Amino acid sequence: MSMRILIIEDDREAASYLVKAFREAGYVADHAADGLDGYAMAESGDYDVLVVDRMLPKLDGLSLIRSLREQKVETPVLILSALGQVDDRVKGLRAGGDDYLPKPYAFSELLARVEVLSRRRAATPNAEPTIYRIADLELDRLSHRVTRSGQEIVLQPREFRLLEYLMKNANQVVTRTMLLEHVWDYHFDPQTNVIDVHVSRLRAKIDKGFDKPLIHTIRGAGYMVRVGAEGAEE
């Protein structure tokens, strides 16, 4: 199945870049240039993710999301915003958005977030499993136990949450900012490689001594938990 993305953005150049980039990543991407068109397309079309600019002609981004939610359209929404004020994220999420990315952003960041959102949609109907499994790695969310090939691995609470988030989004790119958001609950951009150190410590505990590494670094993007050795992007 191919993910269907609707981009609601009035800046034509930015929109066509996004459409092209998403198509190159192997997805179906449509574009709406204003809020009303976007609303109509989002309501009728079967999209997996909506990428909505906050400031749109005719119907602004937040109103559009609120209207969709009132119509019981539960498609995950990622809000793009040039405003980026501190409480903008809160406003956006309160209106019914699922994620928020301030402009300017790197496409790899947007792509990773959109992929996570679409997977969440696929996973919502049946509740999250209590045990995540990748190859021989197992994480039990209830007992907080991690084992690999049956051997228990002792993790610090923060390392556990890090691995939990990575495994929840297995086979998907997870960026450093996403990790900071979900594991530490902060939304700023760490300037040095703080996240990398935490990941490499986790990797030392998870992958050391095993011939198949599971935590992979994706250059220019972030990390991914998956089976398979190539470290390149797909």
Place this chain on the structure above:
Amino acid sequence: MTALGKLFRTTAFKLSFAYLLVFTIFAFVTLGYVAWSAQRLLTEQFISTIEAEINGLSEQYRVGGLRRLVNIVERRSRAPGASLYLVTTNAGERIAGNVGALPPGVIDRPGQFETPYSRTEDADAGPNHAIIRVYRLPGGFRLLVGRDVEERIRLRDIIHRAFGYSLLFIGILGCAGSWFIARRVLKRVDDMTETTREIMAGDLGGRLRIAGTGDELDRLAQNLNDMLDRIGELMHGMREVSDNIAHDLKTPLTRLRNKADEALRTAKSPDELKGSLEAIIEESDNLIRIFNALLMIARLEAGNAREGLADFNAAETVRDVAELYEALAEEAGLPLEVTVDEDLPLHGSRELLGQAVANLLDNALKYGAQAEGSDAFRSITVSAHRIDGAMRIVVADRGPGIPEADRGRVLERFVRLETARSRPGFGLGLSLVAAVARLHGGALTLEDNEPGLRAVLVLPLGNAQASPEPAQTAA
């Protein structure tokens, strides 16, 4: 005419005029009261003199009869400046005294009253006015005693004239004063208007003249000058920032361009091309980071992040961020010593405070790594305590520190010291921390850690403390 009209329309003139009116009315009331009192006093004196004389004369009449009375009246009548005397029969025929003509019927009226009369010695002088009283003597004779009131009338005239003159004086002086004051004020306001016009026309160095009197116009001028100074500073800052932005963005953009160019020219295999492209993306991400930091500082300085503030436990934030950096610090061989109070309720932005502490730790790790000595000595300390109603967050390292002269400067955007040029960074970290501090009503100061740098972030806890107060008063 228009100049005069402008003068009349000035607030100063209108105010002076209103004062003039009030003072005139006040002067009239005062003068009127004085005049009325003086008149009344005089009249009372006249009446008591008349009463005393009537008592004396009627006593003489009782003792010595009509003859004696007439003698005394005759004698007294001749004295200069005398009172008025008249003794008549019951029918009104004159027996003795210095009163000539009287209006008819006067002699029968009881009590004191005022009436025109004339004296016997100068009957041609025309009627004067007098207060008189007619007293019935036993035996049907009548005794009239009176006092001339011309004196009183003269006094009244004097007072009336004084009224007139003072009105004239007040009018002239008031108008002249108002005109003078209005012109003075108008001139100064015109000066100010002129100067502000010049400033608006582009002479941004111009300042309003301060007269040195310390009055409200001076204060206004001073405030406007301060405002102009502030605007000047901001404009200067903006210019400097945009210059710096242009310069600092040009460097990575050029690097980006060169990398792309080089890849295009020299890359032989798809793998090499891919590597170059990845490096280019990394460089672009750096640029995005600079932009994001700049935007954030700009937003904080514009003050519109203020509405998103909420109450949170700042101690938790400091601990969280310290924990986030702990691994990195350990990797760098710099122990992180963290001492944080259990509970530090702050009204503000958890995100921004987190970012600020992260930036300080970033710096501490970056420069603290240059420190020499044992690991224990090189350690980076993070602390957050409540001191005097404020929260004091201190991040200290043992690195090279910052010379005292440069400590203020490094808080500005894009300012990087020569010693820091070799280290990664954009010169925005501390600017952002300072902006976050200002947003919370606090300040960032840099101190000497002997050796090293101690960044002290003081944030007032006031707002957060204010919320539990109603509960306390209720208890």
